[in-house]
Amino acid sequence: MTDSNPSFLGRISLAVSTFFRILGDGEFAASVLRLRQGRAATAPAPTAAPAPAPQPAPTLKQASPDAALQLLGLLQRDARFIDFVEEDIKSYSDADIGAAARLVHDGCRATLREHFTIRPVRDEAEGSRVTLPEGFDASAVRLTGNVVGKAPFSGSISHRGWRVDEVRLPKLTDSHNANVIAPAEVEL
Structure with missing residues (x-):
């Protein structure tokens, strides 16, 4: 059977599931009513992606x-x-x-x-050109100058760090x- 002409048992299943969905979902019921009145059904409102869980604040230890x-x-x-x-x-x-x-x-x-x-x-000499990949250790390398965008970053070593x-x-x-x-x- 095609989607446009479901079987008798398929129609019974559709009717029962639609009946209970109409009872439980007001927006769906309004869409069915609009279809029965010959008006176009409105597209369901896009659901916003769930907000990412907030990252817990880093634990500060007393030195x-x-x-x-x-x-x-x-x-x-x-x-x-x-x-x-x-x-x-x-x-x-x-x-x-x-x-x-x-x-x-x-x-x-x-x-x-x-x-x-x-x-x-860093083992490279000061003045050497380097490329820092995505995920570089920001606690070991501080970016200075015109910092825009995302890694990879290319620049010159101004201090090797300790x-x-x-x-x-x-x-x-x-x-x-x-x-x-x-x-x-x-x-x-």
């Missing part, structure tokens, strides 16, 4: 300040970092500041190398007060 305080203490001990930054340098000559900065730089660099394994995020591969901070005793990054000194 303990102990490791940061410990690092400040190490930078102070090995490079006099806090002393240098807290010093009012307006009255010093550029040569004096440069000499002090060289000592602080050497001490900071030695401290970082002793307690961290630091590597570039990441820490290993941390080797000394273990702290329970009695250690990490808030004291450099104890006061009393000469006797």
Whole structure:
């Protein structure tokens, strides 16, 4: 049988299902009424696609300040970092500041190398052209300049970035007060 001429049992099935749909769906009933009156049935209103489920907000974890305080203490001990930054340098000559900065730089660099394994995020040289594919790690690569559209993005590396591969901070005793990054000194 064709769709335009259903069988007797097909018509019974259609009549029963249509009867119950007319009872349960007012819009469908109105469409059937319009058809019986010789008017064109209106197309059903398009149903909106379901809204995507909202993404849960990322969970923020509270970082303990102990490791940061410990690092400040190490930078102070090995490079006099806090002393240098807290010093009012307006009255010093550029040569004096440069000499002090060289000592602080050497001490900071030695401290970082002793307690961290630091590597570039990108291996390419600065100025190299790269293409970032869709799904690139946005926490490891920050786009700058005229950022429009979607990945892939092509551009030049302006900074290779840094990441820490290993941390080797000394273990702290329970009695250690990490808030004291450099104890006061009393000469006797």
